[in-house]
Structure formats: structure tokens, C-alpha cells
Amino acid sequence: MKNYDEFYDFMEQYTDFYAEVSENEKIKMDALASEDLELINKVLADYQVFVSKAENYEKRREELFKKIGLDGKTFREIVDAESGDRREELEDLFCDFRDAVIAARDYNSRSLDIVKKNLKEMGMQDYDINDPACYDKSGNVSEKFHTMQNILDRQA
Numbered sequence: 001m002k003n004y005d006e007f008y009d010f011m012e013q014y015t016d017f018y019a020e021v022s023e024n025e026k027i028k029m030d031a032l033a034s035e036d037l038e039l040i041n042k043v044l045a046d047y048q049v050f051v052s053k054a055e056n057y058e059k060r061r062e063e064l065f066k067k068i069g070l071d072g073k074t075f076r077e078i079v080d081a082e083s084g085d086r087r088e089e090l091e092d093l094f095c096d097f098r099d100a101v102i103a104a105r106d107y108n109s110r111s112l113d114i115v116k117k118n119l120k121e122m123g124m125q126d127y128d129i130n131d132p133a134c135y136d137k138s139g140n141v142s143e144k145f146h147t148m149q150n151i152l153d154r155q156a
Contacts, residue, residue, distance in 0.1 A: 001078070003068040004086060010064055011075065011093055014057055018100035021050050025107035032114045 001007065024046060031039040065071050070078060075097065079090040 001068075001070075001082060001086070007064065007068060007070070007078075008089070008093065010061070011090075011097065014061065015093060015097040015100060017053060017057055018097060018104060021054070022100050022103040022107065024050055025104045025111065029107045029111040029114065032111050032118075035118070 024043070028040075028043045028047065031043045062071075065073065073081075075094055079087060079094050082090055
């Protein structure tokens with residue numbers, strides 16, 4: 001593969017980012033379980049930063065893949081196209097990336113379960129947390145947030 005080092009370095013950074021996302025999701029889950037509103041607010045503010053970073057990483061990934069001729073290929077397909085030491089190195093990185101994304105999704109799912117349980121205990125409906133629309137500070141549906149809300153839930 002041409003530009004192997006550039007590809008590997010970027011995917012290593014992307015993997016580290018998702019490991020960070022996973023840790024943040026665990027902190028969010030623990031905060032929700034603790035019912036500490038100050039901590040929950042801080043964690044949710046941090047989450048918005050991660051959404052923005054994820055959007056930026058995805059844009060950079062698309063640009064890099066296009067630049068080096070990998071447009072439309074999945075990480076798995078790229079790994080499978082390599083051989084020898086490079087394939088082994090990429091396979092390890094792929095597994096780390098996949099594991100970080102799976103862990104982040106798991107913590108996020110468990111966080112939603114905690115929120116649903118708490119809402120149910122308060123006698124409230126849980127439909128609001130399942131609504132894909134996000135709202136801006138004015139209380140209006142924000143198209144920007146709506147389209148990017150699930151970027152952290154994309155398949156690895």
C-alpha cells in the first residue's frame with residue numbers, strides 16, 4: 001500500500017481517540033449511576049467535545065482514504081489486502097480499534113439503561129431519550145446536532 005505509514009499513523013490516532021471515547025463513556029455511565037448532577041453536567045459537556053472530535057476524525061479519515069486511493073474501503077478490507085508484517089500490524093490495530101468502539105457502545109447502552117430506569121422510577125416516559133432530535137439552547141430542533149448525534153455509534 002502506498003502511504004502505509006500515513007495510513008497507519010492516522011488509524012493509530014483514531015484508535016486512541018476511540019479508547020478515550022470509551023473511557024469517557026464509562027465515566028458518563030458511572031456519573032449517571034451516582035446521580036451526581038454536577039458530575040453528570042460536566043460529563044455531558046465533555047461529551048459534546050467528543051462528538052465534535054469524532055466528526056473531525058471522520059472527515060479527516062474520508063479525505064485521507066480518498067487521497068491514498070482507499071475511498072470506499074473498510075478498515076477490514078484494507079487489512080485483508082495486506083500481507084506479512086504489515087498485515088499483522090494492521091490486524092492488531094484493527095482489533096484495538098474494534099474493541100474501543102465496542103466498549104464505547106456498550107458503556108453508552110448501559111448509560112441509556114440507567115437513564116431509562118431512573119425515568120421510570122420518577123414516573124416519566126423514556127420516549128424523549130429515544131427521540132433522535134437534539135435541541136439547541138433556544139429549545140429548537142437543531143439540524144446540525146440531529147445529523148451528527150449518532151456519529152459515535154457508527155460501525156467500526
